[in-house]
Amino acid sequence: MDDTPSAQTSAAQHPTAQNNAAPDPSASDLVQAIIDDFPDHKPGTRPIHTIGVGVEGYFEASDVARSYCRAEHFGGQRVPVSVRFSNGSGSPVQHDGWNDVRGMATRFHLQNGATDLIAMTLNGFFVRTTKEFIAFTTAARQRPVRKASPWQKLLDMLQLKPPLPDPHPGQTASGDAGTLEYANAHPVAQLAVFQAGSIGAPVSYCRAAYHAVHTFIVTDPDGVRRPVRFAWKPVAGVRNTDPTLPPVDNYLQAEIRERLKQWPARFLLMMTIGESGDAFDDPTVPWPAHRVRVVMGTLTLTKVAEDQAAAAEHISFNPWRLVDGIEPSNDPILLARRDAYEESRKRRGGTACPFSHGAQ
Template identity: 30%
Template structure:
């Protein structure tokens, strides 16, 4: 995918990447955030309802190969899994539609985001990483979006496979009849959700989540349900910080089944660049300003990651 032809957007993306580097330090070859991760492969099988929402290829064909990356937060490649800063967790899904043809979903385990646009997000990064914790608390307390995000972060999960993930930005879904509706993704585990107390988390090892994930997939298939909450007329669809009422219709898109670890995982993680913009017929981006920004940040950092020398 090409970089957008927008100098202001590129400059803002560079500012955000510079801020991440100040916070976490430089780690060539790794992502600026969600640096620690693991990838699995499997399949996506659409539900009977899926085609009624979208004519996208993976919603209408029998099944689609997927690659999924689970991750801890922060830009630290060795962040302990039981560090509270490793929340929220990430889940990125690539639907492999054909050779060099794909579409992605990027989600995380907090059902919220601290900012509506890139400038607000940059301010959030600069304020919440201050050493003066009183100033941090003052900022969060006086900024409702930041406060809602912090409150949405769940406790440490027992497993990546027992956590729920949210695609925060709305997408425009169009079916074969040309009917379009906006919606947001939720990815829910088949296994019961489970989170740890502070005492339970402290007793875990630094890599407990990735070790558990390896053990779990070695014993059998890991499953998630992919759903879309559908907006109604009048709902805000261009602001990731605005939640829709819980009574909005939810459409089940299908089931993700993860069956094995990716071979040469470190190299494949370095190479893959997930794209928050769908870029396929049947699913379009909304006008949420975070989408183009995130796509630019991912692409710029991804190119740098690929170019970094092997360790």
């Protein structure tokens, strides 16, 4: 059975692929560019979002969900889910307290298959195309870090440049300087780079909001198609650690284990509906804040999975693992992720999904 999330087109054939002379980077180029950003990458692990924890629970759609989307998990019945929370870094060393994006990858287990929703704590991405992605990751290669002097910070502020964040204690190399230089030259990257630079560390994986970033097209029972963006909102609210205290390296996995022993953790699945003129194919551009937002359901997390090798290490998610009722938009970054995640899964020996996928 085909284990590649389905689509009829490849990145090179996609209508919105850039028409520059140079060929678009391959999935292998994209994965290698990420690996090159993390000198301590360990083969056999994810090149990014490397440290993670697998959690189990279930999803229950809201009453209105099915009137917007005919996909099976919005039908109202309780759907089992597997979630992998992660730190964004590609380093295999756990640095929970560092300033870092966090990930939440969710698999909905359906009657005849599965669908994935991959989200992170930024509400936009750094780049619009795969060529920009290669340029950005090249800029983000790690360099030795120096704490900027107070004079340098003052100079940066006078030039309206955001000063570099101070390195974490013990941090010897970072890609921050390169990403800031990239953002200074490429305004589209500024929102995500500046957000990432000050995102901090959550007190719990269950106290952060996660955004799926791209536009998807959902179809309702009458066949009406709508452009939407999904996000998870934690019922317990968003809360970060105190940035003035020294970072602690290893607390997030113990925290969620203890939390779920006491009480389930809940997230609301929010779906924002796009309107004419919104950016449907560009993940760097947020939609206006006053767009209609629908609560599509509640995720209840009940326990940390017993078999972490299966639930966190070997499992592989893919944003193209979709089912009838949800389609990808023409976003070139979303398109590129389909093959890049599959390439990465093969390289690290991750589990192939046993289902065929129906996103056409």
